[in-house]
Amino acid sequence: MLWEVLTHALNIKWYLLPPPSMILGSIFQNFSSLMESMLVTLKVTLIALSMSVLISVSLAILFYLSKILERSMMPITVVLQVTPIIAIAPLISIWVDSSEMATLICAFLVAFFPLLTNTITGLKSTEKNHLDLMRLYRANKLELMRFVVLPNALPYFLSGLKISTGLALIGAIVGEFVIGPISGHSGLAYRIIESGYQLEIPKMFSSVFLISIMGIVLYNVVRLLSYYILKNWHSSYSHTD
Amino acid sequence: MSLRVLSDSDRRSKLQTDQEKVIAQLHQVSKKYKGAQSNALENIDIDVFQQDFLSILGPSGCGKTTILKMMCGLARPTSGRIEWPTSNFQNSPQNPANLSFVFQEPNLLPWMNVYENIKLPLKILKEDNYRADEKIYEIINLVGLNGFERYYPKQLSGGMSMRVSIARALVTQPKVLLMDEPFSALDENRRFELSQEILKIKKEKNLTVVYVTHSIYESVYLSDRIYVMQSHPGKIFKEFDFAGIEKNEDYRFSSEFFEQVKIVSDSLKGVKFE
Numbered sequence: 001m002l003w004e005v006l007t008h009a010l011n012i013k014w015y016l017l018p019p020p021s022m023i024l025g026s027i028f029q030n031f032s033s034l035m036e037s038m039l040v041t042l043k044v045t046l047i048a049l050s051m052s053v054l055i056s057v058s059l060a061i062l063f064y065l066s067k068i069l070e071r072s073m074m075p076i077t078v079v080l081q082v083t084p085i086i087a088i089a090p091l092i093s094i095w096v097d098s099s100e101m102a103t104l105i106c107a108f109l110v111a112f113f114p115l116l117t118n119t120i121t122g123l124k125s126t127e128k129n130h131l132d133l134m135r136l137y138r139a140n141k142l143e144l145m146r147f148v149v150l151p152n153a154l155p156y157f158l159s160g161l162k163i164s165t166g167l168a169l170i171g172a173i174v175g176e177f178v179i180g181p182i183s184g185h186s187g188l189a190y191r192i193i194e195s196g197y198q199l200e201i202p203k204m205f206s207s208v209f210l211i212s213i214m215g216i217v218l219y220n221v222v223r224l225l226s227y228y229i230l231k232n233w234h235s236s237y238s239h240t241d
Numbered sequence: 242m243s244l245r246v247l248s249d250s251d252r253r254s255k256l257q258t259d260q261e262k263v264i265a266q267l268h269q270v271s272k273k274y275k276g277a278q279s280n281a282l283e284n285i286d287i288d289v290f291q292q293d294f295l296s297i298l299g300p301s302g303c304g305k306t307t308i309l310k311m312m313c314g315l316a317r318p319t320s321g322r323i324e325w326p327t328s329n330f331q332n333s334p335q336n337p338a339n340l341s342f343v344f345q346e347p348n349l350l351p352w353m354n355v356y357e358n359i360k361l362p363l364k365i366l367k368e369d370n371y372r373a374d375e376k377i378y379e380i381i382n383l384v385g386l387n388g389f390e391r392y393y394p395k396q397l398s399g400g401m402s403m404r405v406s407i408a409r410a411l412v413t414q415p416k417v418l419l420m421d422e423p424f425s426a427l428d429e430n431r432r433f434e435l436s437q438e439i440l441k442i443k444k445e446k447n448l449t450v451v452y453v454t455h456s457i458y459e460s461v462y463l464s465d466r467i468y469v470m471q472s473h474p475g476k477i478f479k480e481f482d483f484a485g486i487e488k489n490e491d492y493r494f495s496s497e498f499f500e501q502v503k504i505v506s507d508s509l510k511g512v513k514f515e
């Protein structure tokens with residue numbers, strides 16, 4: 001509201017800062033093309049996120065079971081994490097033919113690290129008394145993982161997932177900025193560039209707006225998921241009966 | 242009959258007469274932790290007789306818990322040996338169902354509800370579901386957890402959590418129950434209530450209990466025999482026998498009880514207690 005009033009009151013040019021009404025109008029005007037772009041970006045984000053979950057959880061379990069693997073491979077993952085994605089993205093687009101694949105890899109690279117470190121911390125923070133309990137009944141490795149170690153890591157994994165969801169979206173946007181339209185379909189990031197060239201500032205804002213909305217929705221989906229999984233037993237959710 | 246201090250010769254004669262009742266024996270067991278200067282435990286001799294309620298009483302940090310952990314195979318003695326001579330109790334660590342351990346904290350898995358927590362040992366021991374349910378509900382009745390099956394540990398009070406922990410230990414129908422200061426975190430009333438129930442369950446199930454505590458009252462109230470320990474290094478320096486004393490509810494407030502507490506306390510003069 002304030003934004004709307006101020007842009008009119010201070011007579012701010014619409015091509016510098018369009019009022020919200022104009023942005024909304026632009027969303028309705030370009031509804032189908034923007035929705036199509038949103039789906040493209042959403043698809044990349046979700047696939048990258050699933051890949052991150054699969055790979056980081058498997059790696060975390062491997063690292064938990066083998067100290068040598070952890071020591072030899074952890075540094076590689078750290079290097080991948082600390083190098084800014086914007087610097088790697090052009091390389092990826094050279095190495096990988098398919099732009100879809102290249103964007104996916106970008107999003108994956110940003111998203112998987114928090115999941116990996118959080119899951120490893122979770123696996124390692126198993127209480128000694130719980131391990132003793134399992135040893136008492138001569139539980140095998142599989143039972144140990146299933147009954148104690150994995151459930152113990154779940155809250156850590158889920159808090160990593162909360163961070164990674166946002167990062168996957170960022171990775172997908174950055175990837176698209178650098179790499180370009182994904183197999184002919186432009187995602188929201190490409191819409192921003194496109195409307196920037198065409199000086200369609202309200203449309204540019206509407207793409208940014210939609211990206212934020214997507215981020216918020218995705219985050220809340222994960223937050224709810226985590227709530228339903230943990231509400232019964234984890235201390236971070238206070239009990240109400 | 243009343244409380245007496247057992248001398249070495251008493252001990253030998255008791256061993257001779259009750260030879261076939263010996264369920265576990267610790268011979269000159271010592272424990273030294275890696276990097277430690279001196280022994281944590283030194284030359285511990287303990288005899289556990291069938292259907293004994295045996296307490297190991299000692300100050301914090303004297304190695305009481307380590308004794309229990311060695312008995313159930315969670316720790317290894319540095320020297321000495323632990324034997325399970327009874328033929329129907331062959332080599333307990335290979336037969337985990339025979340021996341249960343109640344930890345100092347309830348040590349429940351927070352992601353499992355009461356029912357699942359109690360079921361866990363049976364799952365690991367590959368008990369079939371039907372038999373398991375029978376055993377679980379029998380134990381739930383026994384320890385008074387009816388109606389709490391679907392509760393998660395964080396919804397339970399300290400006393401209730403301990404009941405679940407005890408139920409989990411009993412569900413495998415063990416012959417020997419090792420308890421490591423199980424009630425130390427509970428208030429006086431809750432502690433008495435649960436002690437009372439442990440005595441009842443012990444009687445009903447013909448259990449042998451080895452109970453570690455630093456409370457003189459608790460050990461006198463519960464035990465048939467008490468081993469008293471000192472620390473640095475952890476050593477047994479006295480053994481009390483309560484042969485023939487009936488431990489019922491009246492006993493706790495009888496003058497006999499307080500006299501016996503005094504005798505045990507007096508024997509501890511010079512030993513630091515916390």
